[in-house]
Amino acid sequence: MFKSNSIFNNRVFSHFRFPVFFIGIFTGLYLVSLYVNHAVNVLGSFDDRMLGIMTLENLNASFRITLFYRSIFILTATFLLINSLLNYLIEKKKTLEYFLIPAGYTSLLGIFSLLLTITTIGGLPIAQLSAFVLLSLFALCIFFWASGKTLPTLPSQKLFIGAGFLSLMIFVVANYFVSRLSPEASLLMPLTFSGIFLIISLLLLFNIKDEKTFEKWVYILSPSAYLPLIICISAELAMILNQREMPFAGSLIFFTFFIILLLGWMGYRFWQLKKKQTESLVKNIYRFIPVFLIGIIAYVMWEPYRNQSQEMFEMANPSNAMMRIFSFKELPLFGFLNSHLLSEIITGFLYFVLNGYDGSLAYLNYNFLQYLFVGLIVYHFIRHMSGSYLIAIVFSLFIPFTEQLGGESFAYSLLMVFCFMKLIQGQNFRTWLLFWIVFAILGIFRPDMALATIIATAGVALSLPGFIKQVQWKKALVSLATVAVPILLLTFSIVQIQDIPLGRNLHQALLYFTANQAHGSINVITEMNRISVSQYMIIPVLLLVLLAYIIHRRKTIISENPWLYTGMIFMLFFYFINFQRGLLRHGFNEGHDSFLSSFSFLILALSPYVLWKTEKQKSGLLFLLFSFLFVWIIGYPEPKESKSIFDVFTTTPIEKFHVSAGLPRIERVKTDSSGFFNDIITFKSFAKNHLTKEQTFFDLSNSPMLYYYTQKNIPSYFNQGIQNVVTDRLQQYLLEDLANYDIPFCIASNVPKNWFDATDDVPNTLRYFRIAEYFFQRYHPWAIVGGHAVWLRNDVDFPLDQFAQDTISTQTQIYKIRYLPYVWAKFEKDSPVTILRTFNEKEMNIHQSNYSVFFDSTVISPNGNYIDFTINGNGNGEQNYILDFGKDWEIYGQFEFVVKNNPELENYRVRISTMYRWFDKKVNFARIRPQNQSPTGLEVKSISILKAN
DSSP: OOOTTSTTSHHHHSOOOTTHHHHHHHHHHHHHHHHHHHOOOOOOOOTTOOOSHHHHTTOOTTHHHHHHHHHHHHHHHHHHHHHHHHHHHHHHOGGGHHHHHHHHHHHHHHHHHHHHHHHSSOOHHHHHHHHHHHHHHHHHHHHHHHHOOOOOSSOHHHHHHHHHHHHHHHHHHHHHHHHHHSTTOOOOHHHHHHHHHHHHHHHHHHHOOSHHHHHHHHHHHGGGGGHHHHHHHHHHHHHHHHHTTOOOOOHHHHHHHHHHHHHHHHHHHHHHHHHSOOSOHHHHHHTTHHHHHHHHHHHHHOOSOEEOOOOOSTTHHHHHHHHHHHTSOOOBTTTBBOTTGGGGTHHHHHHHHHHOOOSSSGGGGGTHHHHHHHHHHHHHHHHHHHTOHHHHHHHHHHOTTHHHHHOTTTGGGGHHHHHHHHHHHOOOHHHHHHHHHHHHHHHHHOHHHHHHHHHHHHHHHHHSTTHHHHOOHHHHHHHHHHHHHHHHHHHHHHHHHHTOOHHHHHHHHHHHHTOHHHHOOSOSOSSOSHHHHIIIIIHHHHHHHHHHHHHHTHHHHHHHOHHHHHHHHHHHHHHHHHHHHHHHTOSGGGTOOHHHHTTHHHHHHHHHHHHOOOOHHHHHHHHHHHHHHHHHHHOSSOOTTOOOHHHHHHHOOGGGGOOOTTOOOOOSEEOOOOHHHHHHHHHHHHHHHHOOSSOOOEEOSSOTHHHHHHTOOOSSSBTTGGGGOOSHHHHHHHHHHHTTSOOSEEEEEESSOOGGGGGGGOOHHHHTHHHHHHHHHHEEEEEEETTEEEEEETTOOOOOTTOEEOOSTTSOEEEEEETHHHHHHHHOTTSOEEEEEEEEGGGSEEETTEEEEEOOTTTHHHHOOEEEEEEEOOSSOOEEEEEEEEETTEEEEEEEEEEOSOSSEEEEEEEGGGSGGGGSTTOOEEEEEETTOOSSOOEEEEEEEEEEO
């Protein structure tokens, strides 16, 4: 029916091969996406007057059916047409395959980007860019087919990757100047880039005929990789001058200066090549890839300013660290403790050193610097694990889940893998010195990472065949001493000069970090579903099997790629050690799986390199696919708002980098007039007017950011104040510290109360009962100031002025303490107490199931701390009971608790003094009763009121 050379003959029609296959698929999918996005569902007729919900909404019920089958037709027809056409043209002109290989990879990127558009919010800009680049490649293909021009011997992948890189740099610079000339104008990324790409590709195709010439030109032009970074540095330098109130130069001046240097550097490299042949050009070129990567990350994440945060708790860790360093000259770990140590201090410290300390949250503008280091670590790690520069850069720029795969929380620990590889390559003093320096830094960089890092390091050392036997102990110990001795001498000097009770402070840190019982959460798995079952059960089993398999095949894997073995073993050990965090508190209950999953998704994605001996290219494609697939399927929460770095790069407004000279000081933190900021301003003004420079306040409301906003010292070793004082000994330490401060007032609670007043439903005054009782006895409710209940010390009196009186603190309180009375009595039987009064059954006022006792209010209430009682259960199940107290049947406070299912006598103890109104000298009764007011409750055999010694 068809001629043998027809485009419709069976061989060209049904021959599916790379890259033609992917070109057809992408073209079809892109046309389908255009069709679907522009299709409108509107009712077209009302002939039969069919009345349904679709008619009421003016929608065509058959629209979705039509849309689906038309999409199937468009995809199928486009794919078959493109496949046949390209196969036919290839048979006619074999040289056209030169353009089809980069077109195939472009189509692969486009297909992945379209997948992102329907799974996340990203992908569309890259899909559009891929479509325009594909059109450019076809235009080049048609031009060379028609003109008969000779193609270069240079592999097409290299030529077009080079063309794409140069086009991107030219686009960035052109867009920078266009937006500078007209602030509201910017170049359209896909269209402009593809035009530049077409011109650059033509120039390269006509002027570069072989690989050697190409490498020389790439060697000359490779410093242009600095362009995105130059744009960011220029803007930040201008901002620093502005913050220092020396705005004599704007970002354009700095940018021009750096461009001149860059052109000079390129000229020098050109002259260098003319003078002599430079060896290892390719290796030299690869060195610029990390620069390009961190430039793109900085371009995306740098901001001239940020919006004011309304967070009052977590932000206190870095904020109060900045205040204590710059305002009170204290050193981290020595003088104070922030929960994440150096990891949340370094960038803020650098910001204030460069910009000047002003007590604002502007230091958060430098948080992006951490992502630059993380990007570098992850890039180099993937490069070594995969053995491919291309896979590493594609992973870093185009995979949208880099945060879940190698997030900044744990990526720094991978530095130990680099150190191990240095030792494997050769043990000497330098490599061991590097090992111990990195080991020491990671130990104090982030404590939640340190434990897993240390154990994972030991795991690698033990599992590397022959490593322990081959250790050169003399060099290892000498280098360890070289690191340890200066640290110890410096520590000793600081302790002596500043008179720091280091042992006491380190003991506090140890107590806090090991207080699992205080940190634990009731339910870390919010619901049992495929995601929770996968992450808590299936993945651990899979990774345990994978660990055993890798160790079993360790000699084979090490011989092929020692990086792969070392990296996988380290991540696997790290995962299993860090998994306890997701079991203790940081599970799905916090709305994410960051601390639970750690490296699990990356390990699974890299598994093809271990499990299947396929071509490196296929393993790389599987790795990139799995890097997306596993996170999307079982990541928590569903990562539907994730975008890749390059995706965000394509839509980043370049106007943000324009910082003009001569401007007044720019506020790098933008605030608004919301109630939150008004409250902060009110409280700052109050503290300024009522506290001297030496005085401070105490916060019982878990709002430690108030210290930073008022720039008042924290009367605690911990930056988050009371929240970290989670053990009895830590509370005693804090009480000792309070004696060193002049504290005219304290903050009793937020108004209205919020989650931080009762973290995990445990009231602060109960959790930190020693501290609360200290203030109950020395302070009294005064006023509501800036959304907080302020109490004054008993010897202090401030006029109310415009503030409302605090009546909230004296309202009836209800504590739901569940099994605490049972636990307290069971485990503190031998604690030293003084019995103030004991009531037996005959001395109680018993009405149905209510057991009441009356006492002298002037003696019992101010002095008693515990109410102990004995209940005889009936064995019919647990029951809810209430202990309340007050004056003449007026209830001041009540404790709701559970009575155990025990038919015998059981002791219970309630710390009654954890409620402020207990110290009211009018309290003259306490009562124990069933919560449901049942007339047939349990028998209360005795009630005692005790004073804690």
